[in-house]
Amino acid sequence: MSAEKKRSLIRHPLAVVITTTGAIATLAAFALLAMAIHTPDSIGQLFPFIVISSIIGLTILFSTISLSLYQLTRKFFAGEAGAKLHTRFVGIFVSLGLIPILIISLFTTQILKQQDRGEEEIQHALEGSRELYKTALNEKKKRIIENLYQLGDALSAPPRSMVDLLLEEAREESKAMELVLYDISGQQIGFSSLIAEPELVPTPLDPLIVNQVNKGLDYHKIRTHEEQGEILHVVIPIHNLRSDSGESRILSSYYNIPKQLELGQQKINDAVMRNKKRLYLDDQRNTVHNIAFVLLLLLSLLSALWFAFYSTRRLIAPIHQLAKGTKSVAAGIYNQPITNSSHDDLGFLVQSFNDMMLNLDHTHKNLKESQDFIEHQHTRLEGILSHLSSGVMVLDPQRRLERANTMACTILDSKITPSPGTPIGVVTQDHPTIAPLTDSLRLHIQQGTHEWSDSITLTTSKGVRHLFCRGTSLLEHGELEGYVVVFDDVTELVAAQKNAAWSEVARRLAHEIKNPLTPIQLSADRLRHRYLSKMDAEEGKVLDRATHTIIQQVDTLKRMVQAFSDYARAPKVQLALVNPTQLLEEVVELYQAQHPGHITLNIEGALHEIEADSDRLRQILNNLIKNGLESCGEKRVADVTLRASTEGATLRIKICDNGGGIEESLRSQIFEPYATTKPKGTGLGLAIVKRIIEEHNGEIELIDREQGSCFLLQLPNRHHTNNPNQIEMSLEEKSSQT
Amino acid sequence: MKQPLLLPLLFSALLSLFASVSSAGITLSEPKLYESDSRIWVNVEFKYELGNEVIDAMKNGIPLVFHAEYRIEEMKPLWEENPITHTIEHRFILSYREFTNRYYLISLQNNTHGTYDNLSDALARMERRHTALNIDRNTLERNSNYQARVRASLDGSALPGLIRPYLYTPYLWPQWKLDSGWHTLPIPKVKTP
Known part of the structure; x- marks a missing residue:
């Protein structure tokens, strides 16, 4: 399993879990927010769940959107197929989703703000009412204080024993709840109260109040009584103005706040507090609503964004797949x-x-x-063509070379590389040696011959080659499709044919001429012996010269016939293991004795024994060395160098001289009978050499050299067949085929 | 030059934030368990510190109900719930009167009330040390383990629904975290004679 597949196996369930969690959390947040808005009292219990579900939903939504955005951006900049369309679609979807949400949110915010302003105005009105109540209460305080000052006049002069009685009367008259008279230091003088019992040890007045009153200032404050509720505490100074002996006193009084005022105050307070509470709760509601609104907005926005990414991805997926598929098709998949x-x-x-x-x-x-x-x-x-022993060339109808097999190149000794659109004429310009073939081809095409055959002679680097060509036009449904030329190198066959012909000629010459030569020679010799002594000197001299010439010419004829005979009836090779080193040294020694300093033998490494006829090999070497030594003519003896080596399974012997060499015109025919450079040569020596070499399955070739001539002999170490007769047989078969 | 100052500033800001957050709340100090031959009583002192948001709510007509809870529980293994043998609750209602600009405190236990010129006086009244739990030792099983638990908190159920979110999500509104949490006092076991 590939790593990508493994990753996908982990990633897919994880994505499903995260998406499901996000969807559930978001839906839960929406549902809880809806419930909270519908029933505000439940928001307290719901709020933690709203916060948690919203945070989970928002986190997952935000992460998913961020990841999607990152992937889209990466694809966009990577130029992936469908990325631009995806981006465009996302933009459109996001705009479609966001614009209404933003518009609605703006309007909602404005409406909430306007509601706030209305509530504040009510609050201001209530504050005004409260101020009005305070003013009324102050008026009441003022009247009480004025009344107290009037009572104070009556209470400033009487002795302390009368104070309680007077206070009782004054309290009843003034409808106070309590009246207490203190001296200037705050010590109680008299006491009359409805709300408290007199104490055994009276409590002095609060020094702070005493201090304030002594400064001539009134003191008044609303206090809370456990039973009476809120009561008004008023303290005033009393100055005795009637007599110098009188003392200044302090009158402390408690009054019930009038029920109407108290109820009014209570109502206003309650109304104010209730209103404040309502405003405060409205603020809190707004805060909660704002939080809910922000959460809703964020959830809606992110949901819209997520949905935009998701739906676009779904929408684009087939297009993306199509783009990928198109790429695959373009790539050949x-x-x-x-x-x-x-x-x-x-x-x-x-x-x-x-x-x-x-x-x-x-x-x-x-x-x-x-x-x-x-x-x-x-x-x-190609295989068939390359293994064919014949050369094959294919031309198109416009005579452009389409194909040429390996053998064609080998036979023509030209590396013809067919290139489309190259006419055969151009190929001929590049390889002039094949001109006779192309000329013949052109001629037959021009003549409109569908099938033709021809014998052509080419001059290549290997010498003159004889080719037998057959050509045909390629027709398909009557339409010309091209031309095919098949040609064979028949040089060897021609040579074999010639050899066979020469052998026959030689055999017949030997047969027809050799027989009468001995009687002629014997007759001439007898004539010479019988009549020479009987003739006078002059006639005898003529006879002697004539018979001598006859005998000499017959000898010459005999040698020639013998040569022909040798050529025509070469003895069968007697194969045996031959040490080439020893053979070469023996032959060379023979010639070194005759021509010291003119023959050199170089043997490179150890030469392997070869399977050969030692007498025939000796004959070859003799022929070639003799030819080499005589290559300078009769004037001087040429230098001959022999170099022998074993390469693989082949014995290579190179015999070179520094003589006059072989003319260019003769080089291609040098191994044919009667091809000679010597004035008195029979021209059969090299032909015999070649024949013996071929009988040993070897090869001989004339190598180019600046001075003199050089022959390379290559003999296999072992024969392929153990039957030496087969060699002769093959040659005869060759001849018959030709 | 700015960078060396940045860290101390940030640190001090965090500290001040922490201080402001931690200043509000209800703390419980010196919880003590007293026992005699026949009785056991718990003495504890609470300290109430209200944050601005809470005071603001109170000044806007939201009465705050505080309750101090005292329990005696019989200790059971972990997988069982501890049964409550004795419980007592002190409830205070603290409100504000805009008209008189005074704070009004009602103690539901004694059914007493009082008005205070400033908040600290009202809170001081609430914080006053008192022996809340006083039980007869004989009501406890001799061979069982008991513990006393004390807690003071703002009663969320008495708040308007719109205020409750603050109380239920104290991690978002630290000033509304008005709960001392439970404090446990082990009750020494009386050996079987």
Whole structure:
């Protein structure tokens, strides 16, 4: 399993879990927010769940969107197929989702703000009412204080024993709840109260109040009584103005706040507090609503964004798949159909694409099979052509060379590389040696011959080659498709034919001439012995010269006949293991004795024994060394160098001289009978040499050299057949075929 | 030059934030368990510190109900719930009167009330040390283990629904974290004669 597949196996369930969690959390947050808004009292219990579910939902939504955005950006900048369209779609979807949400949120915020302003105005009105109440209460305080001052006048002069009685009367008259008279230091003088019992040890007045009153200031404050509720405590100074002996006193009084005022105060207080509470709760509601609104907004926004990414991805997926499929098709991959999960128009498009891909795959496979078949046929044809012993050239109807096999190049000794559109004429310009062949081809094409054959002679670096050509026009449904030329190198066959012919001539010459030569020679000798002594000197001299000439010419004829005989009836090779080093040294020693300093032998390394006829090999070496020594003519003896080595399974002997060399015109025919450079040579020496070499399955060739001539002999260490007769047989077969 | 100052500033800001957060709340100090031959009583002192947001709510007509809870529990293994043998609750209602600009405190246990010129006086009244739990030792099983638990908190159920979010999400609104948490005092076991 590939790493990518493993990763996908982990990633897919993880994505499903995260998406499901996010969806559940978001839906839960929406539901809880809806419940909280509908029943505000439940918001307290719901709020923690709202916060938690919102945080989970928002986190997952934000992470998913961030990841999607990152992936989209990466694809966009990587130029992936479908990325631009994806981006565009996301932009459109996001705009469609966000714009209404933002508009609604702006309007909602404005409405909430306007509601706030209305509530504040009510609060201001209530504050005004409270101020009004305070004013009324102050008026009441003022009247009480004025009344107290009037009472104070009556209470300033009487002695202390009368104070309690007067206070009782004054309290009843003034409707006070308590009246207490203190001296200037705050010590109690008299006491009359409805709300408290007199104490055994009276409590002095609060020094702070005493201090304030002594400064001539009134003191008044609303106090809370456990039973009476809120009561008004008023303290005033009393100055005795009637007599100098009188003392200044302090009158402390408690009054019930009038029920109307108290109720009013209570009502106003309650109303104010209730209103403040309502405003405060409204603020809190707004805060909660704002939080809920922000959460809703964020959840909606992110949900819209997520949905935009998700739906766009779903929408784009087939297009993306199509783009990928198109790329695959462009890359030559036809066997990867696109997964189709939708049944809409895009699904139909994907299905059509898959069908098209299947058709393409089928066609491609057929094409591939055909191509493979053609390739196979081509390779096979190439193989056949390359293994053919004949050269083959194929031309198109415009005579442009389409194909030439290896053997064609070998036979023509030219590296012809067919290149499309190259006319055969251009090929001929590059390889002038093949001109006779192309001329013949052109001639036959011009003549309109459909099938033709011809013998052509080329001069290549290997010498003059004889070719036998057969040409034909390639016709298909009557249309000319090209030309095929097949040619064989028949040089060897021609040579063998010539050899066979010369052998026959030689054999017949030997047979017809050799027999009468001995009687002629004997007759001439007898004539000479019988009549020479009987003739006078002058006639005898003529006879002597005539018989001598006859005998001499007969000898010459005999040698010539013997040579012909040797050539025509070469003795069968007697194969045995021969030490080439020893053989070479023996032959060379013989000549070194005759021509010291003119013959050199170089043996490179140890020469392997070869399977050969030692007498025939000796004959070859003698022939070639003698030819070499005589290559300078009669004036001087040439230098001959022999170099022998073993290369693989072949014995190589190179025999070179520094003589006059072989003329260029003669080089290609040097191994044919009667090809000689010597005035008195029979021209059979090299022909015999070549024949013996061929009998040993070897090769001989004339190597180019600046001065003199050089022959390279190559003899195999072992014969391929143990039957030496087979060599002769093969030669005879060659001749008969020719 | 700015960077060396940045860290101390940040640190001091965090400290001040922590201080402001930690200044509000209900703390419990010196919880003590007293026992005699026949009785057991718990003495504890609470300290109430209200944050601005809470005071603001109170000044806007939201009465705050505080309750101090005292329990005697019989200790059971972990997988069982401890049964409550004795429980007592002190409830205080603290409110504000805009008209008189005074704070009004009602103690539901004694059914007493009082008005205070400033908040600290009202809170001081609430904080006053008192022996809340006083039980007869004989009501406890001799062979069982018991513990006393004490806690003071703001009663969320008495708050308007719109205020409760603050109380239920104290990690978002630290000033509303008005709960001392449970404090446990083990009750020494009386040996079987």
